[in-house]
Amino acid sequence: MKIVVLVKHVPDAASDRSFADDLTSDRAAVDGRLSELDEYAVEQALQTVEKAGEGEITYLTMGPASAAEALRKALSMGGDAGVHVVDDALHGSDALATSLVLAEALKKLEWDVVICGMASTDGTMSVVPAMISERLGVPGLTLASSLIIEGSTVTIRRDGDDASTTITGSLPALVSVTDQTGEARYPSFKGIMAAKKKPVTTWTLGDLGLEPAAVGLSAAWSAVASVTKRPPRVAGVIVADEGDGGVKLADFLASGKFI
């Protein structure tokens, strides 16, 4: 079985994320990392191969030079190879352009299943997997809280608000997985060493047959007009409970007309 996992390099959520002058997310200002939510996709790919006893995993990312770190991190967890789509023209691409580029890259790769994360921790749009599934015309089984791939059948559980549903489809298919699928493994020292020798291929837009004008900030189908830092919340009154904490809290709620 051949699996491609889509991984994204994102600004660390624990750091102070901000915007650059062109109103795109400032990637230079903060440390980047493999999106935590894509680690769940990596883990599910590794488990699928381990269960099947065979299989090949390729990680695909689109992003600036630093995005190669996300591929190395994923490769240190396991898997076989990486593909990095990198091109200056990609800067500022919206989800539609990102999905176009990733879909074109997927057309050049061999796979039975594509596994994505549920959302990127920076954009948090949660739309790229559905867009790729639409572009490639393959069934999309999105937001899996559990995933089983057996033979050519894929089964997921999806936990909606009103119901938990079980959905099946046949390969080839695209799946996205949530953080409910189970903790991702930590790379072992051996894994980190092995990752250094695993092949990573770099593709430009030209390699994918895409025009620079089709992607990037100027081709985006939506435009950011303004970016404003929200004034930080100011801490209010903090009291220590001296046996009347609940009463004091009730007084506060009453003063705000909540009760």
Add this chain to the structure above:
Amino acid sequence: MAEILVLVDHVDGVVRKTTTELLTIARRLGEPSAVYFGTGVEGATETLGRFGAVKVYVVDDSDINGHLVTPKSEALVAIAEKVAPGAILVTSSSEGKEIAARAAVRLGSGLITDAVDVDADGVATQSVFAASYVVTAKVTHGTPIFTVKPNAATPEPAEVTPSVERVTVSYSAAATATTITDVSPRAKSGRPELTEAAIVVSGGRGVGGAEGFGVIEALADSLGAAVGASRAATDAGWYPHAFQVGQTGKTVSPTLYLASGISGAIQHRAGMQTSKTIVAVNKDAEAPIFELSDFGVVGDLFAVVPQLTDEVLKRKH
């Protein structure tokens, strides 16, 4: 006036409040038409008309709910291709976002997700980076598609009698390739919908176990509030995942958010930071949740929360 398509979010014909908010926003942009999928439209038409839906397009076939999401997106696209709307509004749920994402690709349209407001010029407001920034953005290509979060507008009635039009759709092979083999409905709590509630009472790891949520629920019920939980609590199985607040759970923006036994990690804040008033109970005075609290009590939640519940009940009478 341009027709504005509003995708109806409903449970067996009971229209969700978010849809009445979307219809209210749609009236700023043009003339709203509702798009209704599945059975039960008879029960929904009155509500849709009350909030200004001039037309209701209905797709009710065996495919629309028999497969995962994609047929709904294709049906929305089919209607959009027929009526050439001025904009499309969809609730920002996980299903709504997927419907919108697929429609954006098919229609060649720009998409803005998670809007907390859309004005008459089609300028959308979003909260980003764990709600630390406010961004305004506009779609510049094709039919603007917006997914809009709950509580983005106050529903305002504008009574009309809608005309109902049934639409037949033919689906792609990929759309019908997935099969829903099992549906286990979730037990109803009887409490307000988490994302729509005016008050949310949440518990975290400090609650200590599933039984501990009893004090959280009791407080919630005294206030007529919804119950929320941190991921630490849902991961431990103390409370169902559907009630998780945060980056990988629900985003809530109530007038009052009460956090007990929650430290206030960035991923939790991402889901509740825009609440109007935040109140916290935590035994650690250094807990980051206090940095964003309007009022905080440093203490044991098992002492403070039940006392608060008693006070609320007492003062109600």
